[in-house]
Amino acid sequence: MNILTTEDARFIDREVPKQLGVSLEILMENAGRGIVDALWGQYDLFSLDNARSINSFVLFICGTGNNGADGLVAARHLMEQGVPVQIVLVGDTSKCSDLFALQLERCEAMGCIIDMYDEFNDWSNVAVAVEGIMGTGLTGKLRDLTVDVLHDIDTMRSQYNFDLWAIDVPAGLDATTGQIAEGTLAYDYTVTFGAIKQGLLLYPGKAVGGIAVVAPLGAPWQKVLGDRDITVTIDSNLAEKLINYRIPMAHKGVNGNALIIGGSNDMIGAPILAAEAAVHSGAGKVTLGVPEVIKPVVQGRIIPEVMVTSTEAHKAMLEGRQVVAMGPGLGRTSDIPDFVDSILDSYEGPLVLDADALYALGHVGSVDKDALRDGEIESIYAVERDLPYCVMTPHLGEFSRLIDLPIKWIERHYITLAREFAKKHQVVLVLKGIPSVVALPDGTVYVNTIGNAGMGSGGMGDVLTGVIAGFISQGYSLQDSAVLGVYVHSRSADILNDTKAWGYTPSDVSTSLGCVISELLGE
Numbered sequence: 001m002n003i004l005t006t007e008d009a010r011f012i013d014r015e016v017p018k019q020l021g022v023s024l025e026i027l028m029e030n031a032g033r034g035i036v037d038a039l040w041g042q043y044d045l046f047s048l049d050n051a052r053s054i055n056s057f058v059l060f061i062c063g064t065g066n067n068g069a070d071g072l073v074a075a076r077h078l079m080e081q082g083v084p085v086q087i088v089l090v091g092d093t094s095k096c097s098d099l100f101a102l103q104l105e106r107c108e109a110m111g112c113i114i115d116m117y118d119e120f121n122d123w124s125n126v127a128v129a130v131e132g133i134m135g136t137g138l139t140g141k142l143r144d145l146t147v148d149v150l151h152d153i154d155t156m157r158s159q160y161n162f163d164l165w166a167i168d169v170p171a172g173l174d175a176t177t178g179q180i181a182e183g184t185l186a187y188d189y190t191v192t193f194g195a196i197k198q199g200l201l202l203y204p205g206k207a208v209g210g211i212a213v214v215a216p217l218g219a220p221w222q223k224v225l226g227d228r229d230i231t232v233t234i235d236s237n238l239a240e241k242l243i244n245y246r247i248p249m250a251h252k253g254v255n256g257n258a259l260i261i262g263g264s265n266d267m268i269g270a271p272i273l274a275a276e277a278a279v280h281s282g283a284g285k286v287t288l289g290v291p292e293v294i295k296p297v298v299q300g301r302i303i304p305e306v307m308v309t310s311t312e313a314h315k316a317m318l319e320g321r322q323v324v325a326m327g328p329g330l331g332r333t334s335d336i337p338d339f340v341d342s343i344l345d346s347y348e349g350p351l352v353l354d355a356d357a358l359y360a361l362g363h364v365g366s367v368d369k370d371a372l373r374d375g376e377i378e379s380i381y382a383v384e385r386d387l388p389y390c391v392m393t394p395h396l397g398e399f400s401r402l403i404d405l406p407i408k409w410i411e412r413h414y415i416t417l418a419r420e421f422a423k424k425h426q427v428v429l430v431l432k433g434i435p436s437v438v439a440l441p442d443g444t445v446y447v448n449t450i451g452n453a454g455m456g457s458g459g460m461g462d463v464l465t466g467v468i469a470g471f472i473s474q475g476y477s478l479q480d481s482a483v484l485g486v487y488v489h490s491r492s493a494d495i496l497n498d499t500k501a502w503g504y505t506p507s508d509v510s511t512s513l514g515c516v517i518s519e520l521l522g523e
Ligand SMILES: NC(=O)C1=CN([C@@H]2O[C@H](COP(=O)(O)OP(=O)(O)OC[C@H]3O[C@@H](n4cnc5c(N)ncnc54)[C@H](OP(=O)(O)O)[C@@H]3O)[C@@H](O)[C@H]2O)[C@H](O)CC1
Pocket: 009, 010, 012, 013, 024, 027, 028, 031, 063, 064, 065, 066, 067, 068, 070, 091, 095, 097, 133, 134, 135, 136, 137, 138, 139, 140, 141, 142, 143, 146, 167, 168, 169, 193, 194, 217
């Protein structure tokens, strides 16, 4: 499923009328109709007289841009259907958008009850409130007046207990970054147009949008996107498309030979988790390379399916592998950067870099903060060190070190930075955050939509590395392995989460991976 940014939505607004001959007014008509359908999906709008009153109505709180105009269209459709509606207008109507003026004229002509915000004071009959104060047209911080209006709405809904809906995105939510302006409210539902807005999938936006309902625009807008970078959700539909049945004669030779490299005196659990996850995700043969000194301990603890070898003989260790995953528990001692470089120099096959292997790389590029702030995409990121084609799986802290940028900045420009990194380095980046994203060298970004808070425990990342390596060893491309890996890993945790809110372990996630694969194959 596609995901749209503010810029994408504006592009669609501009290009669909030009290229497909469907006017913005028609798109708006469909958007308004979509709001009505979504409301009907939740309520019997003919019986709005819930416990409070028989005079209840749907209230549309409309700003003077096209977001408000969508609300006016929805109000008109509800009037036709005999559903009681009222409209309140926020802002200066003399400065409204052209389509707002047109829709307002229509509502006035049909006798809709319309008040300016200051004139409206009886909230007691509001059954549902729909906010169209602004959508993708937000610029900067919310003005004081808007914050006051939103505060009133919040107070009134606490008093009268009505549901609050947002049109397209909550007023104050940046539809691209998911950042929220001071004063932004939390909603019960958001009806968003064409495809889900990116800001509704990223925190803190995800926490305020409520249940997202996507309403169609009535024209195949996908056709006008051309070569724009696209953003897509990672969900069961996508994973089902990516997973393949195994041929009946598949044997361990066909399912690949994976090598995991990691471990150090202080950290033996991380490489074990990664290697075991590669086994559980279906790799034919898995070997774990660890320093000689910890080999006996590792052999004593790991499942018998994993062979353990010593990293001291590393040239021989790399031979015949379909994938090498390096990093879990490798440590940060001064010899590690040279060790990592020597592996990168000697091995030319598919590679996954995680944890301490990423740390050993140090800064590999730099970010121009001014360009980032101004959205000058091309000049945001400069490469300082070339990397081999590989999957990199940093969490935010590791990514912060790689690109030499504080985590706060990364959180604010999450998808843009992931995309630019993957494009400029030509690698597959799995940025492990909430949500995790997979960015591809061609600029496509996949955003994970599943997973749960129980996953926040040490070792989950090591399991993900093993899963991705396991898929690569079975012949999946690096990018498919990354996307599938993220899905299967989170879905396994979601299955465990059905019975345990948290407290399930990364090893539990690992041993449940096969159930997810069965689910995807429909077995
Ligand atoms: N392709 C689509 O997805 C379609 C989307 N539609 C809807 O259109 C809106 C976007 O409409 P737009 O007119 O561009 O802008 P908005 O209505 O969202 O916002 C403009 C109003 O917001 C005020 N504003 C802006 N920033 C602030 C702020 N910081 N504080 C307070 N008020 C603010 C602005 O006021 P001005 O005084 O600056 O003019 C405007 O009043 C999209 O979200 C969809 O809902 C189409 O209908 C169909 C196609």
